[in-house]
Each structure stands twice: as structure tokens, then as C-alpha cells.
Amino acid sequence: VTRFIQIIAAACFALFSVAAHAQDKSSPGTVLLTGASAGHGLAFAEDYAKRGWKLIATARDPAKATELQAIAKKYPNVTIEALDITNFKQVDALAAKYKTTPIDVLNLNGAINSFSVGLEKFGPLDPVRLNEILNTNVTAQLYVAEAFLDSVAISKQKKIVAMSAVGGSIAGVKQSTAPAYRASKAALNMLMRTYGEQVKGRGVAVLIIAPGTVDVHNYYDVKDQSTVPERYRGQIERKVLAPRSAIGSMIDLIDRLTVADIAKFHQWDGKELNW
Numbered sequence: 001v002t003r004f005i006q007i008i009a010a011a012c013f014a015l016f017s018v019a020a021h022a023q024d025k026s027s028p029g030t031v032l033l034t035g036a037s038a039g040h041g042l043a044f045a046e047d048y049a050k051r052g053w054k055l056i057a058t059a060r061d062p063a064k065a066t067e068l069q070a071i072a073k074k075y076p077n078v079t080i081e082a083l084d085i086t087n088f089k090q091v092d093a094l095a096a097k098y099k100t101t102p103i104d105v106l107n108l109n110g111a112i113n114s115f116s117v118g119l120e121k122f123g124p125l126d127p128v129r130l131n132e133i134l135n136t137n138v139t140a141q142l143y144v145a146e147a148f149l150d151s152v153a154i155s156k157q158k159k160i161v162a163m164s165a166v167g168g169s170i171a172g173v174k175q176s177t178a179p180a181y182r183a184s185k186a187a188l189n190m191l192m193r194t195y196g197e198q199v200k201g202r203g204v205a206v207l208i209i210a211p212g213t214v215d216v217h218n219y220y221d222v223k224d225q226s227t228v229p230e231r232y233r234g235q236i237e238r239k240v241l242a243p244r245s246a247i248g249s250m251i252d253l254i255d256r257l258t259v260a261d262i263a264k265f266h267q268w269d270g271k272e273l274n275w
């Protein structure tokens, strides 16, 4: 009988360990994610969905976001909404729709990433492009944050996450590439850092994270590395391409961070960066 009890206890322990491992370390709540159609956003959508979060995944053009649609088909906890963050009327309408829905995490991922859509350069810098990048990466980010603030404030976790970039660190500038993008992320840092002071009294934590370039295409696993786009090959060689698991690490990081951390600039792995 003792042996039987030992076997049952061991089996239960193994089952619990497997379940604990299979589950995320984050506390699932409701997350609203911008720019969920591609890149990091799509990977965030997949991981949040797998982890059982109630995900409101927004995309500029949901009809074209076929990979996101596939995620929503697989996971009933995913709702897709149309949202262009620079269309302030659309932002207001969506915020009104979710006015009474507690949103635990507002993940402001969607932005113009010059490194994936074409670098802008000095000589001379296109002023129209500069304004477009600043409008999307700075102004629209705050507009969305303010529009959804009440929904975040009535939630349990109360977090607004700004997706910045290592390139937004003024202390880290070593080259002149992507000046508009860098400026947008440096401005985003200041805007969100001061916004954090504004809303901390309501218990809302405005967190600033540099996600790094995450290997969302699983380039590390490609056998013939010559088929990997040059930019990523260089990052693999320099060991600066973050693994696909970095997305999950960021969800765990967001879970750990609180209002006490709003003065810090975090990298995806929790390392603190210089502003």
C-alpha cells in the first residue's frame, strides 16, 4: 500500500510539474495589443493566446492579417479589431467600445520600424518621413495610451507598455543610421517616462521596454544560413538576435514589473539600459 501511495504521489508531482512548466509564469488577464499583424506583434499574439490571455489583437487591416486570423481561429480567447493608431477617430471609437472592459496590459507594440520597412538617412533627411515616423511612434502611442487609460485603471494589473528600442538610447549612439527612428524612440521614452509620473497615482505602471530584434522567423534554425537575409545573418554572427523565446520573456518581464520600475529602461531580458 505504501509503495502504491508513493507511486501515485510521484505521478501527481510529475503531472503538476509538467503543468507548471507548460503554463506561463505570467498571470493571464486581458491584453490589448497594437500592430498584431506582423513581426513581434504577431509573435506576442501567438504567445498571449497560448498562455490563455484574453487577447484583443488589433491590426490596421484585419482582412490582410491572415496569420493573425489563423491564431484567432485556433484560440477562442482572441478577438481581432481594426486599429490604425494614427487614426484618432478610430482609436476613440475602439476605446469607447471597451470603456467598461478592464484591460490589464495595453501593449503598444505597433509602430514604424525603419529597420524592417526601409531606413531613413541624413543627407537630407526627408521631412515628410520624419513627421510620419514621429506621428506614429510618438504622438499616436500617447494618444492610444490616454484613450485606453480608464480601461487600464479599472483592471487588476494596470500596465501600459511602450515598445521602445536600444536605438532610442542617446547614451548608446555610435552611428548615424536611422536618425528619425532613433529620435522617435528617444522621444517616446521621455513622453512615456513623464506619462508614468502622471498616472502612477492611479496605480498604473507605464513600462518602457526595448524588445531587441527577436528571431520571430526562426532564422537560428535555418540549416543553410546563406538563405537568411543579410541583416539577420549579421545579427546571428554578432549574437545580437534575440531568440524567439524573448517574446515570452517579455510577457514574464511585464508581469514582474510594477509602478516601482517606471524610472527604468528595460531590455527584453530584464537588463537595465542607459537612457
Ligand SMILES: NC(=O)c1ccc[n+]([C@@H]2O[C@H](COP(=O)([O-])OP(=O)(O)OC[C@H]3O[C@@H](n4cnc5c(N)ncnc54)[C@H](OP(=O)(O)O)[C@@H]3O)[C@@H](O)[C@H]2O)c1
Pocket: 034, 035, 036, 037, 038, 039, 040, 041, 059, 060, 061, 083, 084, 085, 086, 108, 109, 110, 111, 112, 113, 115, 116, 117, 136, 163, 164, 165, 166, 210, 211, 212, 213, 214
Ligand atoms: N524588430 C526589431 O528589430 C525591433 C527592435 C527594437 C524595437 N522594435 C520595436 O518593436 C515593435 C514591433 O516591431 P517589429 O519589428 O515587429 O516591426 P514590423 O515587423 O515592421 O511590424 C510593425 C507592426 O506595426 C504595425 N503598424 C505600423 N504602423 C501602424 C499604425 N499606424 N497603426 C497600427 N499599426 C501599425 C504594422 O502593421 P501593418 O502590418 O498594417 O503594417 C505591423 O503590425 C515596434 O515598436 C518597433 O519599433 C523592433
